[in-house]
Amino acid sequence: MDDERRFGFRRLRGGACGPRLGELRLGARRIPTPAFMPVGTRATVKTLDSRDLERIGAQLILANTYHLYLRPGSHRIARLGGLHRFMDWPGGILTDSGGFQVFSLAAFRKIRPEGIEFRSHLDGSRHFLSPARVLEIQRELDSDIRMVLDVCTPYPAERAQAEAEMELTLRWAAQSRDWWRREASAEAARGALFGIVQGGVHSELRTSCARALVGLDFDGYALGGLSVGEPTEAGQAAIEAACASLPPERPRYLMGVGTPQDILAAVARGIDMFDCVLPTRNARKGTVFTWDGKLVVKNSAFAEDRAPLDASCECLACRHYSRAYLRHLFAVGEMLGGRLATIHSLTFYQQLMERIRAAIAADRFEAFAAETRRRLEGARP
Amino acid sequence: MDDERRFGFRRLRGGACGPRLGELRLGARRIPTPAFMPVGTRATVKTLDSRDLERIGAQLILANTYHLYLRPGSHRIARLGGLHRFMDWPGGILTDSGGFQVFSLAAFRKIRPEGIEFRSHLDGSRHFLSPARVLEIQRELDSDIRMVLDVCTPYPAERAQAEAEMELTLRWAAQSRDWWRREASAEAARGALFGIVQGGVHSELRTSCARALVGLDFDGYALGGLSVGEPTEAGQAAIEAACASLPPERPRYLMGVGTPQDILAAVARGIDMFDCVLPTRNARKGTVFTWDGKLVVKNSAFAEDRAPLDASCECLACRHYSRAYLRHLFAVGEMLGGRLATIHSLTFYQQLMERIRAAIAADRFEAFAAETRRRLEGARP
Numbered sequence: 193m194d195d196e197r198r199f200g201f202r203r204l205r206g207g208a209c210g211p212r213l214g215e216l217r218l219g220a221r222r223i224p225t226p227a228f229m230p231v232g233t234r235a236t237v238k239t240l241d242s243r244d245l246e247r248i249g250a251q252l253i254l255a256n257t258y259h260l261y262l263r264p265g266s267h268r269i270a271r272l273g274g275l276h277r278f279m280d281w282p283g284g285i286l287t288d289s290g291g292f293q294v295f296s297l298a299a300f301r302k303i304r305p306e307g308i309e310f311r312s313h314l315d316g317s318r319h320f321l322s323p324a325r326v327l328e329i330q331r332e333l334d335s336d337i338r339m340v341l342d343v344c345t346p347y348p349a350e351r352a353q354a355e356a357e358m359e360l361t362l363r364w365a366a367q368s369r370d371w372w373r374r375e376a377s378a379e380a381a382r383g384a385l386f387g388i389v390q391g392g393v394h395s396e397l398r399t400s401c402a403r404a405l406v407g408l409d410f411d412g413y414a415l416g417g418l419s420v421g422e423p424t425e426a427g428q429a430a431i432e433a434a435c436a437s438l439p440p441e442r443p444r445y446l447m448g449v450g451t452p453q454d455i456l457a458a459v460a461r462g463i464d465m466f467d468c469v470l471p472t473r474n475a476r477k478g479t480v481f482t483w484d485g486k487l488v489v490k491n492s493a494f495a496e497d498r499a500p501l502d503a504s505c506e507c508l509a510c511r512h513y514s515r516a517y518l519r520h521l522f523a524v525g526e527m528l529g530g531r532l533a534t535i536h537s538l539t540f541y542q543q544l545m546e547r548i549r550a551a552i553a554a555d556r557f558e559a560f561a562a563e564t565r566r567r568l569e570g571a572r573p
Numbered sequence: 574m575d576d577e578r579r580f581g582f583r584r585l586r587g588g589a590c591g592p593r594l595g596e597l598r599l600g601a602r603r604i605p606t607p608a609f610m611p612v613g614t615r616a617t618v619k620t621l622d623s624r625d626l627e628r629i630g631a632q633l634i635l636a637n638t639y640h641l642y643l644r645p646g647s648h649r650i651a652r653l654g655g656l657h658r659f660m661d662w663p664g665g666i667l668t669d670s671g672g673f674q675v676f677s678l679a680a681f682r683k684i685r686p687e688g689i690e691f692r693s694h695l696d697g698s699r700h701f702l703s704p705a706r707v708l709e710i711q712r713e714l715d716s717d718i719r720m721v722l723d724v725c726t727p728y729p730a731e732r733a734q735a736e737a738e739m740e741l742t743l744r745w746a747a748q749s750r751d752w753w754r755r756e757a758s759a760e761a762a763r764g765a766l767f768g769i770v771q772g773g774v775h776s777e778l779r780t781s782c783a784r785a786l787v788g789l790d791f792d793g794y795a796l797g798g799l800s801v802g803e804p805t806e807a808g809q810a811a812i813e814a815a816c817a818s819l820p821p822e823r824p825r826y827l828m829g830v831g832t833p834q835d836i837l838a839a840v841a842r843g844i845d846m847f848d849c850v851l852p853t854r855n856a857r858k859g860t861v862f863t864w865d866g867k868l869v870v871k872n873s874a875f876a877e878d879r880a881p882l883d884a885s886c887e888c889l890a891c892r893h894y895s896r897a898y899l900r901h902l903f904a905v906g907e908m909l910g911g912r913l914a915t916i917h918s919l920t921f922y923q924q925l926m927e928r929i930r931a932a933i934a935a936d937r938f939e940a941f942a943a944e945t946r947r948r949l950e951g952a953r954p
Contacts, residue, residue, distance in 0.1 A: 234901075234905050234907055235898070235901065235902075236902060236907050236909045238907065238908065238909070239908050239909060239912070240909065241889070241893070241894070241909055241912075241913065242893065243889065243893065259905075263901070263904060263905050264876065264897075264900075264901045264904065264905075268876065268877060268897075271877060272877060272879060272895070272897050273879075278895075278897070278898055278901075279894075279898060280893040280894060280898075495645065495649065496649060496652060496653060498653060498654075508622070508624065512622070512623065512624065512661040513622070513660075513661060514653070514659075516645075516649075516653050516659070517616070517659055517660060517661075519645075520615075520616065520644070520645045520659075521616075521617060523644060523645065524615050524640075524644050524645075526615055526617050526619065527619065527620050527908050527911075527912070528617045528619070528620060528621065528622055530908075531620070531622075531908070531912075532622065
């Protein structure tokens with residue numbers, strides 16, 4: 193049995209609710225939590241290669257099953273030795289189930305009790321994803337942390353819809369757990385399977401979904417269907433309800449979230465893992481995150497600004513290039529602008545997580561969060 | 574007087590014609606020749622930052638005056654401390670006069686005895702470039718090697734046109750030399766001024782143009798108006814005619830050329846410096862140079878090829894990524910593909926120049942060139 197990538201989680205501080213400190217284990221690799229995962233949709237975090245990711249300090253990235261399944265194909269990635277080898281990435285990889293992209297991208301989709309039928313947004317070809325199929329695909333990708341197929345309830349949605357979708361999510365979760373036990377006894381040592389809590393903004397649904405998933409005993413628990421347009425308070429209540437019902441000894445992952453402020457709020461409620469396209473997508477459009485808030489570096493206001501994006505940052509962009517240079521690159525449409533901005537914003541997110549962990553370790557997370565929020569939201573001159 | 578960037582050229586081997594070995598000096602920097610300059614059109618070699626260029630081994634790059642004059646503006650670059658500081662590039666920078674882009678890009682242009690009137694291809698705004706003006710702009714850019722304004726004769730062109738344009742080029746060269754002596758005594762210590770030999774494919778015009786320029790005593794001599802569609806032999810005859818009339822102690826620069834084969838042919842005739850968009854432009858489109866010829870890595874033939882682009886190459890792309898990974902990146906349109914291919918092809922060009930220099934030093938350039946041509950043109954399986 194290959195122990196090289198055996199999954200584990202060690203809780204170092206905190207309980208079911210409130211800020212937690214921990215450590216994900218992938219074989220010999222230790223990934224301190226709370227952790228942020230850059231999004232490497234199509235086997236690259238856009239504009240970056242795996243050496244860049246190492247320099248930024250990322251240890252765990254997310255890759256999208258839907259995109260990789262369609263192109264270059266999970267069979268192909270399997271024949272090439274899996275995603276780690278394909279992108280030469282020694283760090284961890286978490287793959288989603290593909291369900292979310294089916295909902296947001298596919299040209300056509302139909303949810304059936306056995307899974308989701310859809311047509312590719314690329315060529316209209318017909319596909320079917322069942323709970324077992326998405327696990328087979330993720331096995332082909334050879335990721336370290338894998339997600340079950342779920343139904344992501346939109347906002348707003350009637351309680352009845354949220355409940356029915358949660359029930360289907362639970363049925364698929366049970367089938368996924370069975371598949372994992374049955375088919376993947378060797379695989380289990382090479383990765384982890386996470387369940388996903390759904391239930392919309394209905395706290396009692398979140399609670400019962402979490403409890404039912406815990407009964408199935410997953411390696412970790414994700415919270416899905418949040419940051420889909422719901423009011424902040426409703427989202428936070430849903431996180432609280434779910435976390436209160438999840439076991440302290442397992443990692444919790446809030447999918448697709450979010451801004452630095454969102455992350456501070458979720459850490460305060462017991463979340464350990466995050467992913468979001470925000471830092472990378474915004475960067476490519478000319479907006480970066482700094483400790484003094486967002487900076488729209490493509491604006492003409494920065495055309496002669498010799499300062500780096502963030503004077504306190506040690507990233508490649510901040511050590512060598514001015515806002516004026518980046519502004520020029522964006523103004524003329526040079527790819528290097530998006531790349532340097534991406535490197536900066538991901539470095540900022542890594543540093544944010546590092547400071548969050550230090551604050552939790554020093555028992556001053558609340559003060560740190562309040563101060564950081566103030567700085568991030570302070571008016572920029 | 575600022576000696577830090579004083580220009581010089583030391584001929585180490587070879588004469589007026591035939592392969593030469595030399596060394597460009599920019600202050601303390603020594604740049605061995607024959608040398609290839611990556612093209613950094615808009616203050617970035619597309620997809621690369623200046624740290625990437627250092628890793629590739631580039632010591633001298635070209636930047637386009639026309640593009641930088643329009644955006645972000647040479648005044649602005651001057652206020653930001655010049656191009657070196659703007660792009661944080663400690664190596665050398667050669668700027669062209671902008672004339673060539675006016676001919677190829679401007680929405681409208683009219684050659685007058687005093688200079689070139691044109692409208693910007695970006696916004697239609699009206700501009701006028703005189704011999705003095707292009708030197709003022711290059712002074713604002715603060716490049717190390719600067720070019721005089723010239724008229725680039727197209728192919729085909731009647732002899733009368735080629736002669737008239739050569740005459741105007743010479744008149745402007747004389748005005749440029751005067752400006753340089755008059756206005757730029759301090760500048761002279763911070764850079765070099767190159768004259769440009771024109772004359773189309775008419776060897777006797779090339780000869781007389783070269784002789785007249787030598788009378789004006791430039792720091793180096795460029796050959797313009799080649800690789801514009803003329804037959805290979807006609808271009809090579811023009812190079813031979815020009816080189817035979819140029820002083821051995823000054824560097825010769827063949828503008829905008831070319832393929833590895835073009836470079837081998839021009840080195841054989843006495844050229845020291847090259848620039849070309851070919852390696853970078855082709856790379857972004859999915860074709861790279863290797864020692865076994867061009868490789869269209871975006872082709873589906875490479876979809877499951879685990880080999881690197883070139884097994885003998887030590888670049889970032891070849892050390893870490895397979896052809897299959899690059900093919901995927903091109904197939905899905907990820908920028909990283911163009912970036913990795915660019916890094917590879919520029920590394921190949923640097924290595925080509927290194928091997929050319931080694932072969933000249935070992936007195937076996939002819940054999941090396943023949944062998945390299947055979948390899949480059951050999952059929953790829």
